[in-house]
Amino acid sequence: METSASTPRRGRPRSITRERIAAAGMEMGLTKLTFVGVAARLGVSHMALYKHVPNLEALKRLVAEEIFCRWQMPESAGPPQDSLESYLRLFSASLRELVRRHQGLAPYLIRRRATTPGMMARIYAHQEWAACRYGLTQERSRWLLSTVAFHCIALADTVYAELDADEAAAQETGAGGTGAEAAGEEVATIESEFDRGMQALICGVLQML
Incomplete structure (x- = not known):
């Protein structure tokens, strides 16, 4: 038995x-x-x-x-970026990948009541690092990183949840190689648009500073 x-x-x-x-x-x-x-x-x-x-x-x-504490933030993953804009683009790309790999994580990153003290401590440490590295006040660093992170997380959560649902539906209907190729093209298009959208947001918040 x-x-x-x-x-x-x-x-x-x-x-x-x-x-x-x-x-x-x-x-x-x-x-x-x-x-x-x-x-x-x-x-x-x-x-x-x-x-x-x-x-x-x-x-x-x-x-x-x-999951969040194991995530390797960009400032610890290689040489520092030459400009704040370059770093923010790298930061948003890394954060997007984190959300993509861990569906269901987004609410714990953007809802203050769901975020744990340990996660908040790491977020604050990152904001302090950015303030020191790029000559920002603590308040400006907090606002800048929080704004970029919030929009990146929310968008990634929506986009990848939809893509996963489409992929699951395709598997249930037995879609063949053509369906997989079409899905791959769609993902590439969405991620390209994602990058352009985040770049526009980053340029906008930097202008506001």
Whole structure:
């Protein structure tokens, strides 16, 4: 008789750590996250998991924070950019990719009540870095980065959610290679328009400074 995937194995109980919970949650994805699913991946009962995380929303916040804190911000990924405009374009591209790879993360980045203290600490540190690097006041750095990030996250969340839905529909209908090629062309077009839109926004906010 086979043992259910959600039934913990007998023997010494496995340790339940924040890191293991986050890793299991990231493996599932925020949009598909469940207590039973995470517990199964940890090899424990969902009741055991409740002793460490009180509810599903707390579980999602934990996973969202870990995703964000593992994200390598552009200032730590290579040489600094020569201009503030160049950095903002790199920042928005990196942020767009983060949202694309982790559907369901956007609300935890743009809704203050959903953003965890750990995430806010990293956001503030980034704003301080930009203020120092580009000779901005703390207030201007905060406004500039927040404005670019908000629009980039919101747009990326909408665009990629729609693309994922279209791809899922195509798979259900058994679309062949032609459908895949058309989808690839659409993605390329959308991302090109995304880049142009973010460039226009960045130029506009820099003019406002």
